[in-house]
Amino acid sequence: MRITAIRDIVAPISSAIANAYIDFSKMTASVVAIHTDLKRDGKPVVGFGFNSNGRYAVQGLLRERFIPRLAEADPAALLDESGLIDPARAWAIMMRNEKPGGHGERSVAVGVLDMALWDLRAKTEGVPLWRLLADRYHHGEADPSAWVYAAGGYYYPGKGIGALQDEVRHYRDLGYGCVKIKIGGASLAEDLARIEAVLAVVGAGDNLAVDANGRFSLDEAASYADAFAPYGLRWYEEPLDPLDYAAHATLAERYAPPLATGENLFSMQDARNLIRHGGLRPDRDVLQFDPALSYGLVEYLRTTDMLARHGWSARRCVPHGGHQFALNIAVGLGLGGNESYPDVFAPFGGFADDCPVENGLVRLPDIPGIGFEAKAALYRVMRPLAEG
Numbered sequence: 588m589r590i591t592a593i594r595d596i597v598a599p600i601s602s603a604i605a606n607a608y609i610d611f612s613k614m615t616a617s618v619v620a621i622h623t624d625l626k627r628d629g630k631p632v633v634g635f636g637f638n639s640n641g642r643y644a645v646q647g648l649l650r651e652r653f654i655p656r657l658a659e660a661d662p663a664a665l666l667d668e669s670g671l672i673d674p675a676r677a678w679a680i681m682m683r684n685e686k687p688g689g690h691g692e693r694s695v696a697v698g699v700l701d702m703a704l705w706d707l708r709a710k711t712e713g714v715p716l717w718r719l720l721a722d723r724y725h726h727g728e729a730d731p732s733a734w735v736y737a738a739g740g741y742y743y744p745g746k747g748i749g750a751l752q753d754e755v756r757h758y759r760d761l762g763y764g765c766v767k768i769k770i771g772g773a774s775l776a777e778d779l780a781r782i783e784a785v786l787a788v789v790g791a792g793d794n795l796a797v798d799a800n801g802r803f804s805l806d807e808a809a810s811y812a813d814a815f816a817p818y819g820l821r822w823y824e825e826p827l828d829p830l831d832y833a834a835h836a837t838l839a840e841r842y843a844p845p846l847a848t849g850e851n852l853f854s855m856q857d858a859r860n861l862i863r864h865g866g867l868r869p870d871r872d873v874l875q876f877d878p879a880l881s882y883g884l885v886e887y888l889r890t891t892d893m894l895a896r897h898g899w900s901a902r903r904c905v906p907h908g909g910h911q912f913a914l915n916i917a918v919g920l921g922l923g924g925n926e927s928y929p930d931v932f933a934p935f936g937g938f939a940d941d942c943p944v945e946n947g948l949v950r951l952p953d954i955p956g957i958g959f960e961a962k963a964a965l966y967r968v969m970r971p972l973a974e975g
Contacts, residue, residue, distance in 0.1 A: 588671055588711070589662035591631070592622040593654045593700075594972045597644040598637075600932050604741035607771030607802035615644040616935055617696070620972035621657075621703045623672065625711055627955075633973045634707025635959050636699045639879035639908035640932045641850070648696035653681045657700065671711050674704040678885040687856075694853035694882045701883020702912050702957070710956040716912075717951050720919025724888065732948040733917045734924035736796065736821075737761070738909060739931065740768020740785070748784045754930075755788045761929055762944035765794050765821055770811070771802035779814060792819035801825045801851065805834045812842035822847040822873050830857070836866025847873035850907035853881040855889040862897050869899045873923070877907040878916060891920065909936045911957050918951055934964035 596618050602611045618637045625632045638645060657665075660680045667673035681697055709716040721729035737758035740751060751768070758766050768785055770778040782797065789795055797820060803811065808826035815823055822845040827834045829851040839846060846867065852858050858876055861867065867874075874894070878887040891901055902923040906913035909928035917925045927944070928936030939952045939961035952961045960966050 588623055588625045588666065590621055590657060590665070590672070591624050593619060593658055594622070595619045595646060595649050595654065596968075596972060597646050598935075598968055600640060600935055602931060604743050604931060605772060606741060606769045606798070606800045608800045609641075611640075611932075613643075614640065614932075616640070617644040617646055617649060617699050618968060618972065619649065619654075619699050619703050620969065621700070621707055622973075623707065623711075627710065627713070632707060632710050634703040634705070634710065634956070635969045635972070636702030636704075636706065636912075637879070637910075637935055638695045638699045639877050639910060639913075640928070640935065641907075642692065642695050642880055645692050645696040645699065648692060649699065653696050653700055656681050656683060672704065672707060674701060674708055674883075675885050677701075677704050678883065690853040690857065690881075694886075695880050697886075698879045698881060698883040701885055702879055705884050705912075706957045706959070713955050715951060715953055715955060716915040716957050717919035720916065725920055728921065730918045730921055732950045733914055733922075734947055735763065735914075735927040735944060735949050736765035736767055736905075736924070736947070737763040737929050738767045738798075738926050739929070740766065740781070741931065742769060742772045748781065751781060752784050752788050755785050758929060759789065762946065763927070763929070764947035765789075765796065767796040767798055767821075767824070767926075769800070770797045771799035775811060775814060778811075782815075782818065782820075786818065793821050796821040796824060796847070798824040799826045801828050803827060805831075805837060808834070808838055809841055812838060816842065816844065820844060824848065824873075824875070825850065832861055832864035832866075835861070836864065839866040839868060839872070845871045845873060847875055847905070849875040850877050850880070852876060855886055855893055858890045859893050859897075862894065862899065869897075869903060872903065874899070874904045875907040875926075876904065877913065879908055879910060879912055884912075884916060887916065911938055911951075911959065911962065914938055914949070914951060915957055934962070934968060937962065 824847040909926040
């Protein structure tokens, strides 16, 4: 088995929405397809990957460093003992001549290709990725479904309280129990009004999470925390700069309910520093490392191993991104759930078309690979890369 071609494009995921830090008017994503000489049902096996939202397309890094390293590698160096392309061996080849540290956008480029390699590997074995992961790494035990929450509640021009409530009602009608809204892009008083309006729709605070996208200073985060405490929210997400571990530790001493963070940490080492120094509590807090942004599943497996050594259950992991790759990982490795974007970041957000959310749970399709082919709008973007 060998790679015969690697193709990539840049696709728009632009939107007028905004969080507390950025707007998404010019957001893009890289999409790749890895072609091989192996055939299934008379067609070459092709693996697909893309980068998660919140980071722009990484075409320069892909074309200048990481795609050439895979394409120029000795084909035998990519194979495991079974003669199939091994994502871990491919990962090591992609990272040759790269210094440690400085993870930045490099982790995104490797993550895009890693996703395609795992899609490819599961297809070569003829199984869904979630089944492959459960058999390899979770004693054969895959969860029957994944808990998911609807991420939305963005700031949008002209969007008032009534429109926010209508959005949340829509998510509830789709089958989601828990929703998440943005904070930090308005005053504390305005954000509290938004929270109380949403609580009027969803009921208990456990059905609502809030996300500041790292906007606050410690003093600001503490003021919001004091105001949130009576609500009993599902979690208070990214209140602080993601790399300010000492500030997280201070806030965790002040705010007893759950905190959530990690989506902007892109390596096992950064995740380990958060666990060592961030004061997070393994009985309640939520870790949101996104495998698509952080060197892919090969690195995510190192991260979950590290968490286990530090006394953290995989159930405390709820990946950011709302994509099918993380959903397969959540089901196959027994994570705590997965983010979902029902109405934004199309067509990359959301899951397979025939897998509706029911009572906050979603099942995965039983098709080989990650399942991109079962999401029609997304596969329309990917398919030309497979055929071109």
